[in-house]
Structures are given as structure tokens and as C-alpha cells.
Amino acid sequence: MFDYLQYVRQENFPHIWCSGCGDGIVLKALIRSMDKLGLSQDETVMVSGIGCSSRTPGYVDINTLHTTHGRALAFATGVKIANPDLNVIVVTGDGDATAIGGNHFIHAARRNIDLTVLLYNNYIYGMTGGQCSPTTPRGAYASTAQHGNLEPPFNISGLAIAAGASFVARGDVYNVKKLETLIGKALQKKGFSLVEVVSPCPTAFGRRNRMARPVKMMEQLRDTVVSVEKWEKMTDEERKGKFRTGILKDIEKPEFTAEYAKLIEKMRPEE
Amino acid sequence: MAGEQSASKKPAVITVNTVWCKGCEICVAFCPKDCLEMEGGKCKVARPDDCIKCMLCELRCPDFAITVE
């Protein structure tokens, strides 16, 4: 048994997420990896935007900031620059981070500022009732795609890799132990680190796409997730309908707040 | 089977917080030993003696509602 209660605001439970929503599973994996690393609750800040995923800060007993739609990364950048000693975690959704907040996302990655971003990708705008997001698969149904979505989706991890993030991983809420490990690695990384977490929204996505039962959505994850190691050995034919999880990028490069500190040192007038 | 596995170990104590449980059935569906059932829209511990303490139900419960000791 793991004692989650020391990390949560019990007075806010049961949480607002629907039955079978993956968001609670992600939060638990985050709590376990924070505990494993011994992150101080007082020196950790969680910043979110707007969406079901962005409700996460309401449940964690650390310093939290629930901001405006798409702007979590801008607020988090301010927090981190003001006090680089803090661990800053950003919690966001596919809509929050790659639709309205798309520019903040690519530029925070390009800047390589030391933030840990947990992006809950449920392929939909959950909170507002199931409109298409930039990751809704082609052909999937949404309240704004009653005859199937015509648009090709973003590959969020690919976007972060191309934009310059130093750490990018993808996990999912069926493979929970692996998810916990990936989040731990991201928290330890100095630089912009993203964990894209594939997390079911049975209510706004599942119900329109023949997966109303949460168990069905979890089974789909079980049956379509492939590790990066296995993915390398698969043919294009075998990869159809599957997606890979694991570490997709992990490099060393100059981090923004460290470079900024160096600049301050350099500009300091001599005695 | 159950006797064999738990002979030397302490039997599992599985607790469900029925106020927080939203009845998603995830714990029930993926328990490798079929220890859990649904009753009245909530998770019920049906066969605790068969539990191998894999912790998967606790790890995957979205509602912080089931613990295994």
C-alpha cells in the first residue's frame, strides 16, 4: 500500500473526474515518482491551464497555480525564472497545450527552460463536451466531427522533439509502473522535459467512439501500446494502429535559467 | 492454489473506500487472480485469499479508492 493521502488535499475528494477517467491514474503515478525522488512538497510548484486535466492542481498538497487556458507554460516560465531552485511541474491537456497554447508549447521547448510538463493526451476537449482537439485521430467522432474527423492529428511528442525539448517521453495509464518511471526521469532532467501521457476520456471521447466503458478504453491501450525497443524491430505494416511508449529523446543542451544566471554573473559590476 | 501461495506470507488486506469508488470496473477487469467483483455499482472484495499482492488494482484505480496491504 502506498500512502497517497499525505500528498493530496483530502477535503477535495472524491475528485470531479468521471468514472474511469485516466486523469486520476496519472496523478497517482506523479505522486509516487515525487515520493521516490524525495521532492520537497514545499519546493515544488504545479501550474496548469484549463481543462479536466488542468484540474489536477486542486488535488495535490504542494504549491499550485491554476491559470488561464493555454497559458500554463507562460506562468510556469515566470515562476521558474523568479526562483530557479523550485521544481516546476506543468499539467496540461492536448487542447490546452497544442491548440490555444501551441505557441507557448513550442517556444518553451525551444528555449529549453527547466520545466517538467505532463501532457494528458485524451484526443479531445474533455471539459467542454468533446470538441475535436489537434490530436483527435482522423476518422474519430467528436461533437464537432459528427461524421468523422477529416483532419490529420499532431504527434505531440514529435512536435516537442522538433521544437528543441531536451527530454521527451510517452507513457500511458494502462502501463502504470512504466509511466511512473518516465515521470521520474522527466522530473530529474535539467531542461524542458515532456511526458505525453495517453489517458482515456470515456465520457467525451469513448462514448462517441464505441468505447463508452472505461475498461474498453484500457483494453485498447493494452492492445495498441508498443515499447520503443520493440517498435524499432517492427515493419510499417506491423506498426499500423499501434503507438510507441518510452523515452523518445534525451539529450544534454544549455538550459535557459542556468544560462541566465551566467549572464547575470558576467554583467555584475566589478568591485 | 491460494493456500500454497499465502502459506508463508501474510494474507492480503484489500480495502475499498466506497465513498470515493465510482464503479469504473478497471480494478475488477484487470485483476490477474479475479479477486474483485462489482456489487451495487461499487467494487467488492470477493476472494481476498487468492490475492498475490501484485498491486495492479491499487496502481490503476483512478479514484484512490482501493488499497492492498
Ligand SMILES: Cc1ncc(C[n+]2csc(CCOP(=O)(O)OP(=O)(O)O)c2C)c(N)n1
Ligand atoms: C480562452 C478560452 N477559450 C476557450 C475556453 C473553453 N475551454 C475550456 S477547456 C477547453 C479545452 C480543454 O481541452 P484539453 O486541454 O484537451 O483538456 P481536457 O478537458 O481534455 O483534459 C476549452 C476549449 C476557455 N476556458 N478559455
Ligand code: SF4
Ligand atoms: S470529460 Fe473526459 S477528461 Fe473530463 S473528467 Fe470526464 S472522462 Fe475525464
Ligand code: SF4
Ligand atoms: S493486488 Fe493484484 S491480485 Fe490482489 S486484488 Fe489487486 S489486482 Fe488482484
Ligand code: SF4
Ligand atoms: S478501480 Fe477504483 S473506482 Fe474503479 S471500481 Fe475499482 S475501486 Fe472503484
Ligand SMILES: [Mg+2]
Ligand atoms: Mg484533452
